[in-house]
Amino acid sequence: MSVTDASPVEIATAASISARKIAILPVDARNHALTVIHQALSDAKQEILLANARDLDLATISAEEGTLSQSVLKRLDLGRKGKWEDMLKGILDVRGLDDPVGQITLKTKLDDGLELERVTAPIGVLLIIFEARPEVIANIASLAIKSGNAAILKGGKESTESFVAISNVISEALKQTEVPNASIQLVKTRDVIPQLLALDKYVDLVIPRGSNELVLYVKNNTKIPVLGHADGLCSIYIHEDADKDLAVKVLMDAKVEYPAACNAVETLLVHESVLTTILPSVAQALLEKGVSLRCDTESKAALSFCLDKTSATILQDATESDYDTEFLDLILAIKTIPGSTSSDAAVDFAAAHINAHSSKHTDAILTSNKDLARRFQNAVDSACVFWNTSTRMADGMRFGFGTEVGISTNKIHSRGPVGLEGLMIYKYYINGSGQTADDYHGGPGGKQWKHEKMALR
Amino acid sequence: MSVTDASPVEIATAASISARKIAILPVDARNHALTVIHQALSDAKQEILLANARDLDLATISAEEGTLSQSVLKRLDLGRKGKWEDMLKGILDVRGLDDPVGQITLKTKLDDGLELERVTAPIGVLLIIFEARPEVIANIASLAIKSGNAAILKGGKESTESFVAISNVISEALKQTEVPNASIQLVKTRDVIPQLLALDKYVDLVIPRGSNELVLYVKNNTKIPVLGHADGLCSIYIHEDADKDLAVKVLMDAKVEYPAACNAVETLLVHESVLTTILPSVAQALLEKGVSLRCDTESKAALSFCLDKTSATILQDATESDYDTEFLDLILAIKTIPGSTSSDAAVDFAAAHINAHSSKHTDAILTSNKDLARRFQNAVDSACVFWNTSTRMADGMRFGFGTEVGISTNKIHSRGPVGLEGLMIYKYYINGSGQTADDYHGGPGGKQWKHEKMALR
Numbered sequence: 032m033s034v035t036d037a038s039p040v041e042i043a044t045a046a047s048i049s050a051r052k053i054a055i056l057p058v059d060a061r062n063h064a065l066t067v068i069h070q071a072l073s074d075a076k077q078e079i080l081l082a083n084a085r086d087l088d089l090a091t092i093s094a095e096e097g098t099l100s101q102s103v104l105k106r107l108d109l110g111r112k113g114k115w116e117d118m119l120k121g122i123l124d125v126r127g128l129d130d131p132v133g134q135i136t137l138k139t140k141l142d143d144g145l146e147l148e149r150v151t152a153p154i155g156v157l158l159i160i161f162e163a164r165p166e167v168i169a170n171i172a173s174l175a176i177k178s179g180n181a182a183i184l185k186g187g188k189e190s191t192e193s194f195v196a197i198s199n200v201i202s203e204a205l206k207q208t209e210v211p212n213a214s215i216q217l218v219k220t221r222d223v224i225p226q227l228l229a230l231d232k233y234v235d236l237v238i239p240r241g242s243n244e245l246v247l248y249v250k251n252n253t254k255i256p257v258l259g260h261a262d263g264l265c266s267i268y269i270h271e272d273a274d275k276d277l278a279v280k281v282l283m284d285a286k287v288e289y290p291a292a293c294n295a296v297e298t299l300l301v302h303e304s305v306l307t308t309i310l311p312s313v314a315q316a317l318l319e320k321g322v323s324l325r326c327d328t329e330s331k332a333a334l335s336f337c338l339d340k341t342s343a344t345i346l347q348d349a350t351e352s353d354y355d356t357e358f359l360d361l362i363l364a365i366k367t368i369p370g371s372t373s374s375d376a377a378v379d380f381a382a383a384h385i386n387a388h389s390s391k392h393t394d395a396i397l398t399s400n401k402d403l404a405r406r407f408q409n410a411v412d413s414a415c416v417f418w419n420t421s422t423r424m425a426d427g428m429r430f431g432f433g434t435e436v437g438i439s440t441n442k443i444h445s446r447g448p449v450g451l452e453g454l455m456i457y458k459y460y461i462n463g464s465g466q467t468a469d470d471y472h473g474g475p476g477g478k479q480w481k482h483e484k485m486a487l488r
Numbered sequence: 489m490s491v492t493d494a495s496p497v498e499i500a501t502a503a504s505i506s507a508r509k510i511a512i513l514p515v516d517a518r519n520h521a522l523t524v525i526h527q528a529l530s531d532a533k534q535e536i537l538l539a540n541a542r543d544l545d546l547a548t549i550s551a552e553e554g555t556l557s558q559s560v561l562k563r564l565d566l567g568r569k570g571k572w573e574d575m576l577k578g579i580l581d582v583r584g585l586d587d588p589v590g591q592i593t594l595k596t597k598l599d600d601g602l603e604l605e606r607v608t609a610p611i612g613v614l615l616i617i618f619e620a621r622p623e624v625i626a627n628i629a630s631l632a633i634k635s636g637n638a639a640i641l642k643g644g645k646e647s648t649e650s651f652v653a654i655s656n657v658i659s660e661a662l663k664q665t666e667v668p669n670a671s672i673q674l675v676k677t678r679d680v681i682p683q684l685l686a687l688d689k690y691v692d693l694v695i696p697r698g699s700n701e702l703v704l705y706v707k708n709n710t711k712i713p714v715l716g717h718a719d720g721l722c723s724i725y726i727h728e729d730a731d732k733d734l735a736v737k738v739l740m741d742a743k744v745e746y747p748a749a750c751n752a753v754e755t756l757l758v759h760e761s762v763l764t765t766i767l768p769s770v771a772q773a774l775l776e777k778g779v780s781l782r783c784d785t786e787s788k789a790a791l792s793f794c795l796d797k798t799s800a801t802i803l804q805d806a807t808e809s810d811y812d813t814e815f816l817d818l819i820l821a822i823k824t825i826p827g828s829t830s831s832d833a834a835v836d837f838a839a840a841h842i843n844a845h846s847s848k849h850t851d852a853i854l855t856s857n858k859d860l861a862r863r864f865q866n867a868v869d870s871a872c873v874f875w876n877t878s879t880r881m882a883d884g885m886r887f888g889f890g891t892e893v894g895i896s897t898n899k900i901h902s903r904g905p906v907g908l909e910g911l912m913i914y915k916y917y918i919n920g921s922g923q924t925a926d927d928y929h930g931g932p933g934g935k936q937w938k939h940e941k942m943a944l945r
Contacts, residue, residue, distance in 0.1 A: 050869075051839075051840070051843055051867065051869060054866070054867075054869070055863075055866045055867055133866075139887070139888050141881075141886065141887070141888065145877065147887055147888070150865075152869075154899050154900060155869065155899055235899045235900070236899070236900060250711065251711075254707065254708075256713065256898075256900050274922065276922075277921075277922035280922055280924055281922060281924060283924075284924030284925055284926050284927075285924075288924075288925065288926050382508075383508070386508055404919070406512075408607075408915070408917045409511070409512045409590075410508065410511075410512055412507075412508060412511070412609075412612065413915070414915060414916060415915070415916045415917075415918070416915055416916070416917055417917070417918040417919075417920065418917070418918065418919045418920060419919070419920045419921055419922055420602065420918050420920030420921075420922065420923050420924070421923070421924045421925050421926075423924070423925035423926075424598075424918055424920070424923075424925055425916075426925070429598065429925065429928070429937070430596070430598070430604055430916070431596050431598065431604070431937065431939035441713075442611050442612055442692045442693070442913050443611060443692070443693060443713050443900070443901040443913060444900040444901040444913075446913055446914060446915070446916075447915075447916045448916075456899050456900060456901075456903055457903060458865070458870065458871060458872070458873055458903070458904075459871060459872045459873070459882075459887070459903075459904045459905075460865045460872075460873055460874070460875070461872070461874040461875065461877050461881055462861070462874075462875045462876070462877075463874065463875060463876045463877030463881070464734075464876055464877075465731065465733075465734035465737055465738060465876055465877065466877050466878070466881075467737055467738060467740075467741030467742075467745075467877070467878045467880070467881075468741055468745065468878050468880035468881055468883070468886065469741045469745050469878075469880075470741075471886070480886070480888065482888035
């Protein structure tokens with residue numbers, strides 16, 4: 032790992048060359064590097080926390096001047112309870128994962144002495160742009176090393192001192208290992224990013240982690256594939272047969288616990304018959320937590336009728352644009368789904384609304400009917416489609432992926448919470464004994480393809 | 489299927505809506521549509537061949553005027569022996585493939601009554617731009633229907649009459665099925681392509697099939713992911729222990745059989761000791777077929793010395809740019825790999841040359857040593873890396889994929905020959921019973937994740 036002031040082309044070239052070296056290191060060598068990094072960071076705790084304190088001092092001034100939010104200030108602090116330990120544990124967690132490199136995922140006997148294999152391989156060079164959380168650099172370096180990829184990192188400027196301190200420790204540690212130093216490079220200044228985004232010859236994948244603005248900027252300024260998501264406009268549909276207590280519990284979790292999260296709910300769809308059965312309880316619970324409800328005509332009428340006057344004051348009229356808005360706040364848009372025809376039709380109506388308005392991140396249905404749930408899950412074109420649980424379940428840790436590279440709303444490669452396998456691609460190997468394509472020309476005397484599926488080891 | 493003159497936005501919107509409908513059709517309904525299309529095309533053979541004859545008449549004039557190549561003229565002719573039958577058989581072959589939709593590829597018990605599933609799903613809307621081979625439209629329509637995707641098609645203008653005739657037959661046939669007509673749309677004029685390439689909100693994947701210029705144009709003019717490859721700069725490395733006869737046979741296949749193919753070899757790397765053992769036989773065989781050899785100093789000296797004077801006249805000096813050139817012709821660049829150190833070092837040298845110059849399509853090593861072969865396969869960063877066989881093996885049919893969507897030099901999603909699974913992505917389903925993320929808050933009294941891997945059906 033190196034903190035670099037080199038030119039973008041030099042950085043990308045060095046990454047590209049290192050990528051080929053780290054790609055062929057055995058898993059023991061990659062795991063050993065993680066052990067060494069873990070030990071070196073443990074030993075350097077004091078100097079890193081001192082560097083972090085310098086970041087915090089500057090950030091505190093900015094926060095007092097109002098140019099930095101309190102939440103960024105909070106995320107900066109490596110000394111907060113459990114944060115340092117979590118960072119170190121994360122490195123060992125990644126070390127403990129199965130080796131993602133060199134897995135054979137397809138094996139076909141094309142003919143006698145002619146075997147096709149599909150083998151997992153690292154993607155190559157990753158450009159990862161991330162927020163100001165200092166511990167992330169250690170986690171991302173671990174993921175890159177484990178997966179055999181080279182990485183160019185750019186972290187939020189508020190954490191510069193912490194990043195440089197951590198990078199220097201990792202850099203020294205890597206000298207005791209076979210991992211090439213330039214396989215992880217930290218760039219300090221934002222001005223090289225546009226140039227790196229233009230180097231699609233060397234950089235294989237960009238992973239922006241952070242604000243919607245950052246992701247949109249990256250998507251609009253590169254031909255390199257981008258793994259990330261700019262929006263999280265999630266919906267929950269309450270069908271007529273949903274359980275009332277379950278609905279209240281799920282909505283409170285999805286809207287109130289952490290409204291700024293990308294997997295928080297923004298739109299509530301309610302079956303017409305739910306207006307008088309379940310919606311009042313859900314609305315009452317949300318209103319008590321200060322959630323503003325932006326209602327269509329039907330739901331507003333239903334709620335005005337049954338709620339007391341105080342809570343009714345934060346009942347608002349929804350506009351069409353509310354159904355396209357990621358509020359990231361204590362605001363929920365409500366829309367009524369016509370219930371005059373069949374249950375299937377109501378589910379299809381809800382799914383069509385979601386497909387037209389959601390960001391294809393995470394959506395959920397609450398219903399007692401398994402078949403209707405599956406109908407909804409198949410019909411909604413989102414990365415995550417849940418039944419009787421909160422949209423906030425969309426998370427790599429909760430999915431059991433151990434660690435999360437990010438959440439993707441892409442529709443190719445990887446989708447939803449992305450674990451280590453989102454950093455992998457594959458190669459085809461053929462092991463032959465001198466056969467040529469022309470041997471199988473299809474005419475008289477030509478060889479025949481066997482195309483037999485073989486067992487994987 | 490419809491031949492459309494609608495605006496690009498109307499086309500893309502209709503495709504997007506149809507995509508959601510075809511995505512949830514059961515496999516029987518999708519297969520039935522293929523049966524019906526097959527029958528309808530069989531019945532309409534005469535009218536389609538008449539339309540094809542009109543294309544051929546126009547094309548023949550253009551060929552005589554010199555504005556169209558003979559090879560395009562040849563590809564246009566649907567009446568050529570076996571072509572019509574192959575087109576019809578292709579539809580039934582696709583029908584016979586396993587259903588790619590709804591396969592469960594991961595199942596995890598997150599907790600009691602809380603199960604995570606990863607389920608394969610169609611990507612959505614494909615924009616496929618292809619060459620003037622009239623039969624391709626039937627094959628692509630079959631692939632799209634089988635995989636549950638909607639497709640917008642634009643074929644080469646020389647086949648317009650044939651395309652329209654085939655489309656009209658398919659369109660009529662689809663009326664007897666559940667497949668929405670707008671799930672396959674044919675656009676006739678090239679001028680809508682730039683506008684369609686801008687509609688990344690609706691179009692999920694672009695597949696350009698055809699010339700390098702077309703693929704480059706598409707890549708440079710869209711934010712939509714592109715499945716395709718612009719170059720096929722393939723290399724073969726002959727190690728010192730390679731079998732001479734095998735080397736001659738493989739090189740003849742890879743260079744002479746079909747030099748215009750993307751998987752033909754363009755650069756030959758030879759171990760130093762091969763200069764006097766194997767290279768003369770390989771060179772003699774190639775020269776007899778009219779292949780020009782562009783040699784570095786060492787290989788030219790070796791060949792000048794051992795070849796007769798006549799053949800030596802098409803020995804040329806290689807320039808650096810020859811190693812970066814896809815000749816697509818009877819020309820081969822030759823470079824010598826230093827043999828002074830170990831075999832490992834020579835293989836690494838060859839791999840490094842390939843990684844710096846190849847288009848990451850297909851490369852091969854000829855050697856008797858299995859370990860060296862695997863070293864080369866791991867080190868070379870190309871979609872296909874072969875041992876003791878021809879680069880021309882890189883092909884979906886030869887790989888046993890049945891049908892090929894295209895060959896991809898991408899490094900995410902799909903790589904090398906791409907079968908039906910290149911048109912698929914996945915969704916995550918959670919089936920819960922009212923659990924919320926906050927139930928697993930990690931503090932006292934919180935629930936614990938089980939994260940148990942479950943057997944797939």
